[in-house]
Amino acid sequence: EAGVAQSPRYKIIEKRQSVAFWCNPISGHATLYWYQQILGQGPKLLIQFQNNGVVDDSQLPKDRFSAERLKGVDSTLKIQPAKLEDSAVYLCASSPNVAGTEAFFGQGTRLTVV
Amino acid sequence: GQQVMQIPQYQHVQEGEDFTTYCNSSTTLSNIQWYKQRPGGHPVFLIQLVKSGEVKKQKRLTFQFGEAKKNSSLHITATQTTDVGTYFCAGPEKGSNYQLIWGAGTKLIIKP
Numbered sequence: 001e002a003g004v005a006q007s008p009r010y011k012i013i014e015k016r017q018s019v020a021f022w023c024n025p026i027s028g029h030a031t032l033y034w035y036q037q038i039l040g041q042g043p044k045l046l047i048q049f050q051n052n053g054v055v056d057d058s059q060l061p062k063d064r065f066s067a068e069r070l071k072g073v074d075s076t077l078k079i080q081p082a083k084l085e086d087s088a089v090y091l092c093a094s095s096p097n098v099a100g101t102e103a104f105f106g107q108g109t110r111l112t113v114v
Numbered sequence: 115g116q117q118v119m120q121i122p123q124y125q126h127v128q129e130g131e132d133f134t135t136y137c138n139s140s141t142t143l144s145n146i147q148w149y150k151q152r153p154g155g156h157p158v159f160l161i162q163l164v165k166s167g168e169v170k171k172q173k174r175l176t177f178q179f180g181e182a183k184k185n186s187s188l189h190i191t192a193t194q195t196t197d198v199g200t201y202f203c204a205g206p207e208k209g210s211n212y213q214l215i216w217g218a219g220t221k222l223i224i225k226p
Binding site for chain 2: 033041042043044045048056091093101102103104105106107108
């Protein structure tokens with residue numbers, strides 16, 4: 001069974017630039033999460049999708065972050081414009097039908113904003 | 115809102131010593147999940163506990179879920195270098211959406 005795929009693995013951008021991350025969850029998984037993990041901290045949920053609908057985006061900085069999950073499969077997370085404090089690893093994860101069950105993570109995208 | 119506290123933040127052990135991390139939630143959890151993240155890696159699911167007072171074992175790892183379903187622990191017996199990493203607990207918040215609330219993690223460091 002293929003795992004959660006993310007790209008790119010690494011990205012370096014200057015502040016005020018834009019960046020986009022892509023995620024393809026495990027086939028058949030209805031729930032998709034985007035997490036931000038700052039070095040030395042636990043994952044912080046940015047947004048949670050159930051199929052193609054948003055069920056929680058309370059911690060997403062909506063003035064600069066956006067995410068979509070078209071057709072309920074793969075997803076993109078965008079930051080525009082980036083700030084220095086956005087430097088982190090962005091993790092995508094997916095779960096089977098029921099949210100709150102085990103999450104399977106992709107390898108993440110390490111973003112450095114300079 | 116719900117908070118999950120995890121202690122200690124770091125634990126330095128000699129190889130062969132035991133390791134324990136504790137997780138406490140401000141509210142009752144539907145279940146508790148444990149993940150391991152190796153340095154430079156991503157979180158990997160270890161186990162899920164659902165029942166009050168549940169105890170599960172995976173080789174040298176023992177996981178417990180408290181009677182009130184508000185706390186949990188992970189105990190590793192006779193640590194090995196392969197155990198190095200950060201161990202996170204996470205529990206779904208009761209109510210809407212079952213968002214996973216994560217502890218800050220406990221980093222297991224093996225002393226040279």
